Amino acid sequence: MKRKFTWLCLLLATVVSVSAVPAVKANAQENNYSYIYDYWGDVQNCPTxxxxxxxxxxxxxxxxxxxxxxxxxxxxxxxxxxxxxxxxxxxxxxxxxxxxxxxxxxxxxxxxxxxxxxxxxxxxxxxxxxxxxxxxxxxxxxxxxxxxxxxxxxxxxxxxxxxxxxxxxxxxxxxxxxxxxxxxxxxxxxxxxxxxxxxxxxxxxxxxxxxxxxxxxxxxxxxxxxxxxxxxxxxxxxxxxxxxxxxxxxxxxxxxxxxxxxxxxxxxxxxxxxxxxxxxxxxxxxxxxxxxxxxxxxxxxxxxxxxxxxxxxxxxxxxxxxxxxxxxxxxxxxxxxxxxxxxxxxxxxxxxxxxxxxxxxxxxxxxxxxxxxxxxxxxxTEFGSLVYRAMDQFDAGLYDESKASWEQVMKLDGSYTLAYIGIGRALLRQENYKEAMKYFEVKYDAVNYSKAFQQYRKEWISENIGWIIAVILVLFLVPFGIGRYKKIKHEIATADIFKR
Amino acid sequence: MFDALKKKETYRKYFKSLKFAFYCMTHPLDGFWDLTHEKRGTYAAATTILVLGVFVRILKLKYTSFVFLSVYWEDLNILMYVASIVFPLMLWVVGNWATTTLFDGKGRLGQVYMGTCYALLPYTVIQIPVMIASNFVTIEEGQFISVLDVISLVYCALLIVAAMGQIHEFSLAKNLVFTVFSLAAVMIMIFLLLLFFSMISQGVAYFVSIGRELLFRM
Structure with a gap:
């Protein structure tokens, strides 16, 4: 009986310790030294x-x-x-x-x-x-x-x-x-x-x-x-x-x-x-x-x-x-x-x-x-000075360099929010709207995304204006033409002159 | 039962009743009267509209532009999500039937269900174009999106109220009163369900703790 009790205790202890481990792990993640909050407010660890x-x-x-x-x-x-x-x-x-x-x-x-x-x-x-x-x-x-x-x-x-x-x-x-x-x-x-x-x-x-x-x-x-x-x-x-x-x-x-x-x-x-x-x-x-x-x-x-x-x-x-x-x-x-x-x-x-x-x-x-x-x-650190350098370069109007710096930041931390937005903003300045949209979308930056998208849409419309007009014409003219044709046919069929 | 599925007539009736939902949407009073009294609706069509509505709601999560709707996928449980739409609707159906049937409501449970489902059509009809359009507008133009979003829901709500009035053959005032009563019934049901489940879980916990105690002492 006594032995059984000891075994049970041991078993219970293992169960408790095993179930306790993930809890400790989750806490440790919360208490990391340096982090940022992402779009959802989740803690994302970042390099110091x-x-x-x-x-x-x-x-x-x-x-x-x-x-x-x-x-x-x-x-x-x-x-x-x-x-x-x-x-x-x-x-x-x-x-x-x-x-x-x-x-x-x-x-x-x-x-x-x-x-x-x-x-x-x-x-x-x-x-x-x-x-x-x-x-x-x-x-x-x-x-x-x-x-x-x-x-x-x-x-x-x-x-x-x-x-x-x-x-x-x-x-x-x-x-x-x-x-x-x-x-x-x-x-x-x-x-x-x-x-x-x-x-x-x-x-x-x-x-x-x-x-x-x-x-x-x-x-x-x-x-x-x-x-x-x-x-x-x-x-x-x-x-x-x-x-x-x-x-x-x-x-x-x-x-x-x-x-x-x-x-x-x-x-x-x-x-x-x-x-x-x-x-x-x-x-x-x-x-x-x-x-x-x-x-x-x-x-x-x-x-x-x-x-x-x-x-x-x-x-x-x-x-x-x-x-x-x-x-x-x-x-x-x-x-x-x-x-x-x-x-x-x-x-x-x-x-x-x-x-x-x-x-x-x-x-x-x-x-x-x-x-x-x-x-x-x-x-x-390298990370910190890279971030600052990228910001300074952007403020000085050096968009290519800023983009390069942000890309280096991204090599150190692939989920760093400001890096994506920084690259996106640099691309926006370089008028590479489609690429910029991608970067903004990853980090849910709706305002900058809309800015890029507005320009992209403008470009797209001016490139394809011929097609757009053609499609609209077809959509409106064809039914109109058919209606017209049917009406004339109907009028001819019911016209008095042909009724002898 | 499956013999009916082989008949062409079944399908014709199904599509006709489905098409009738559009008539209900544009002529609610007339349409919902005919829905039950002229037997122009079918349960198959009603369920189809409900499933479509839920399906569109799920599609929206993925295909609306992130500018207007960003989804935390890590926390999304699709079954819970579907349940969170269907369950309140079913509560409404039961609550409405339970209250109206005591006060001369002519509609049966199935008819209430049918009417409610038919009234959900505007959601599908409005949300699909809105969903597609959301990918082509900027955040400043997003006002239209949110206005249409609200319109689709308000439209559905008005149709549900109209449908209930016609199905139960209520006057406007009585209809409005029983809308409020039905909502109260829904609340009471939620309260009872919460009470029930918490009691059950307490009961289970009691026996679990007894079991655990026994294990400790052995």
Whole structure:
């Protein structure tokens, strides 16, 4: 009896393990390092577009003291500014082509203003002339200093009647435009970006997110008592978590604390591209919304939508968003189509625990991890640089070369969506419509397919116009002729003259 | 039974009744009255129209331009797909008969089936040209395709309502009321079926778990 029981156990164990294997396999496929979503929203693994060329902790950065809660990095030319927020300092590195970091400056205080010491600097920006803007969060001010750290002027809490006086000004992220106007975000201020003129005067808020609420909440609030209302969430615009100014002067802004439902119903966009008026002009021609991962179910304890904390825009208008939730990088092209997804949560190189900031130098990416206190340097792989090259060639009007590059991409990944569409678009420019249609059809690109087809149809009609007219004539004239013939015959047969 | 298949007369009647469907399509009130009262319809023709409709629906998946209809073939089960069309129709037929027969409806179950099937002809007639045309238009011109798509369905629905009115000899108001009743009957049947199958599966699961328990203890 006992033996039988053991055998049964063994048998059961085998059955369980065998049936468990496919489940594990399916999961592993979901968790691959880099992938894209195809037309159907299925995960398609793709070659990794970036590899980790360096990971820099405080030792590699040449520091004595470990970084403490670093909030952001900023790249200006070949200089990397690292805000070591918890240690109240800003570190400036010079990065050469061999990825060597040389510490050239350590900013802990400025000259000519009281208090001189920085207190929790959260972000930094540098103008064309070399003036440095520092979001001195702990001192409730944004400092403008010249390259030798001499105080020029500073920006204070905006004087606005609608602003609660209790709110402490905590500038957290800032960008400057070419005219040195300053745009910044501040914790607790949700009216949009705070905009200052070049001389330091506050000039208004721009780009507040649209307010979202659902009807039931609204109705409930109508009938709620004063105390109940106070305890409920108020319908206010959300703050911005981060902003980035692209080379053309558009601000990419990432709303903070978005509810998953609002994201799902597209009431609030995960990323907005603001023009001068503060309107969202981001192109969203992709198959799926620009909000990171499509599947929000619980996996390994992480659930919910992607939470973008930072974005950087490359020169070819590919923008790369950093997801704090699943620690992934999402690259989108200028049409809002997914270029790649990579990364993940973990301790291995190329994975993150709490990424907070992303910057680029050329095509290389720097990602700052707040928990690891480290900067990861990503360099494009063959695949990544081929994709970028193909895009650049297309933008420069080199359609033959672009097509060749995309074909090389296809050799590395035969199901890469953008490669098919890229080849199709190049063929479209070369007026090879029939071939272009084939490529678009494979990836279900209805809009481009229609463009190609319209031209193809036009060509076909003008080539075969003779035949088309002939067929129409035959179709209409023959029955008409027959009818006519029968009528005349009938008239003759019934005509009076022949009736004698 | 098969003797009838050898007679020429059978085929003539079949094709005549099939052709009559076109008359029903263009003259619904007159046509559906004659369909049952003058016995101008046949079950063979009715089934043919139903099968044609389902067949066209399947053809559409493959031959409509991907611009207007893209199909995720990996997930498509053709039997389930056919069932998802035929099953609701059959529910409608049963539901309609079950409600109307209690309130002076003159139609029998077979006649309701025949009328419903005959009313599906516009779908085939409109969808085939639309399917072919979809391959020759761009996405901007696609408005016509979607409008015709809707028209074909609305046309069928109106014909079904008209057919029921004529078959049961109902006035317009009574007909509309019983259309709503029939739909409610369909809902109730779906509810009961769901209940039934979930009960059955629970019951089976119960005995399976007893069996498993016994195996564990042996």
């Amino acid at each position: 577009p970036y590899y980790v060329s360096r990971v820099l902790t405080y030792k590699e950065l040449g520091l004595e003291k470990n970084l403490k809660n670093p909030e952001s990095i900023y790249v200006h030319g070949n200089e990397l500014y690292l805000c070591d927020t918890g240690n109240n300092r800003i570190l400036v590195y010079e990065v050469d082509e061999k990825h060597n970091f040389k510490l050239i400056k350590e900013i802990t205080k400025v000259k000519g203003v009281e208090p001189a010491e920085l207190n929790a600097p959260a972000d930094v920006a540098v103008s064309e002339d070399g003036d440095i803007f520092i979001a001195d969060k702990g001192n409730a001010r944004v400092l403008k200093v010249d390259r030798n750290l001499n105080y020029i002027h500073h920006f204070e809490k905006p004087e606005d009647q609608t602003l609660d006086e209790q709110v402490v000004f905590q500038p957290s992220r800032l960008v400057i435009d070419t005219a040195e106007r300053l745009y910044c975000t501040s914790t607790g201020i949700n009216k949009g970006l705070i905009k200052y003129e070049e001389d330091g005067t506050f000039s208004g808020f721009i780009g507040a997110t649209p307010v979202s609420y659902n009807f039931m909440d609204y109705l409930f609030k109508k009938f709620a008592t004063q105390e109940q209302r106070a305890r409920m969430v108020s319908f206010v615009p959300t703050e911005y978590a981060n902003i980035y100014m692209d080379p053309k002067g558009f601000i990419y802004a990432l709303p903070d604390k978005i509810q998953d439902e609002d994201l799902d119903s597209e009431k609030i966009q995960a990323i907005r591209k603001l023009n001068m008026l503060g309107n969202d002009i981001l192109v969203r021609n992709g198959e799926y919304p620009v909000y990171g991962d499509l599947y929000w179910g619980n996996a390994a304890g992480i659930s919910g939508a992607s939470i973008f904390t930072d974005v950087t825009v490359l020169d070819n208008e590919v923008y790369i968003c950093l997801d704090r939730n699943r620690c992934r990088l999402f690259g989108y092209d200028d049409q809002g189509k997914l270029v790649f997804v990579m990364g993940g949560n973990g301790n291995i190189d190329g994975y993150f625990r709490q990424p907070t900031s992303i910057e680029h130098m050329g095509q290389e990416l720097f990602v700052l991890d707040n928990k690891d206190n480290a900067i990861t340097l990503f360099t494009p």
